[in-house]
Amino acid sequence: MLIQLSNGDLFAGLSMLVLVLVIVGLITAFSIARARRRGSTTLALDVTRNASFVMVGLTAVGVVMSGLTILGSPRITLTGSTRDWVHDRQDSLLSPVCDEKGVPDGVALCGSVVHDAPFGTRLTIYLGAVLTLVAWAAIAWAIYNATRRAGERDPFHGSVSRTFGIVAIIVVTTVPMGQVLDQIGMTLTARSLKWTPDAEVPFALEVTLWPFAVAVGLFALSAIFRYGRQLQDEAARLQKETEGLV
Template sequence: MWTSDELWPGLLQSFAWLAGLGVVVGLGIWWARRRGSDTLALSVTRSLAGIVIGLSLVGLIFGGINQFVAQPTWLNDNMRTWVDDHLGSLQSPACDVDGSFVEGSPAAEGALSYCKGAINYLPHTPRLALFLAAVFTFLATIAVAWSIYTAALLASQREPFHPSVHRTFTRAALVTLGAGLVADVATTIGMTLAARALEWTPGVTVPYVFQPPVWPFAVALGLLALAAIFRYGAQLQRETEGLV
């Protein structure tokens, strides 16, 4: 994700990202042709799925490190809205509308502080919860990519309806649904603990803002549909082979 104050720089960044993706796809096609693959689309799909798995693992490692060492930690939209609506009850150092702290504020000396949706010097407990949320999010991504990789690999080996294909899609659906929901709960807990780490006036309690995501259900439904299709294809293949 990136932000831009102006339209054209943001669009140029988007085009650059798409161009990079095009280069990756082009390299995948070139490599498949060099190997003499007669299933070009499947080879490229398998390569891209492998790249996604690799990038997810790298992102998990470096994202985990970044979660514990980076400053600041950004609140999500729901929690930021709540905190901004209750700034009058916040006793921890907070910046003004220009992003500056009052002269002599302890925030300049490494103290816990809040500024425009970001918390500086957050304790480790909220960071751990947010790290677990990232772990489960990456796990869902890897499960989807692995199911696509398996399907493309077996199809390129002339076994598109191998039993392991529909089993992999089914497992990926369950992992995606479970991991996605756990990631959402961990994110909610982490964001609430992060806001509660700030000092508030007595009687003010930061709530847990739950908003179940839709995407795990949508992705799991799609994967289960693919599992059913490949299971039916495997059944037809067995019946056809029995007639020969």
């Protein structure tokens, strides 16, 4: 019995990349056209502000679409080390698999897709996806707030520094939690299949380091903008004192 890995993940990833490029192109074209009509001199800020605002909206759409895809369908596509383990231990699988007759009843494996996966495992995976989307939305909102304040000629507004600091905490907590929940859901999904007694689906903790690197960068931006605000306030105070002497 040979389980072939599906190319669906690759196709979905490439489709998403093309969609992102199209959206970025449309946002850029719209921003340039609008800036020229208004005679704006801050084209880069306009493009970044509009793109980040759209990103916030897309993450909200992603939460809904993820719910429809993960919770609304009994199928879960295994990913990461869990998928690799299932592929390597295929001889120990007792659950039915898809063949030329179609998908069998009950929990079954078709390539890297588990059919009729339990709702609890799907809910766990969905919550992990939502936490990751929350992090992306927070980053986009921080960029939007910074570019909006810069467009208002107040780049060192106090909210900019506070937002970057809060978002840093959000990213460093939600993304690892989301990854852990996703891995738990994948492990439970694989364990919902029937295996021989000697086969125990392992739980592999996979947490990437990029959220921590992003959080460090956001904390640095928070400190930079806070320091810029202090310099701005100090310059305004000195100017007022100078005007008082004249």
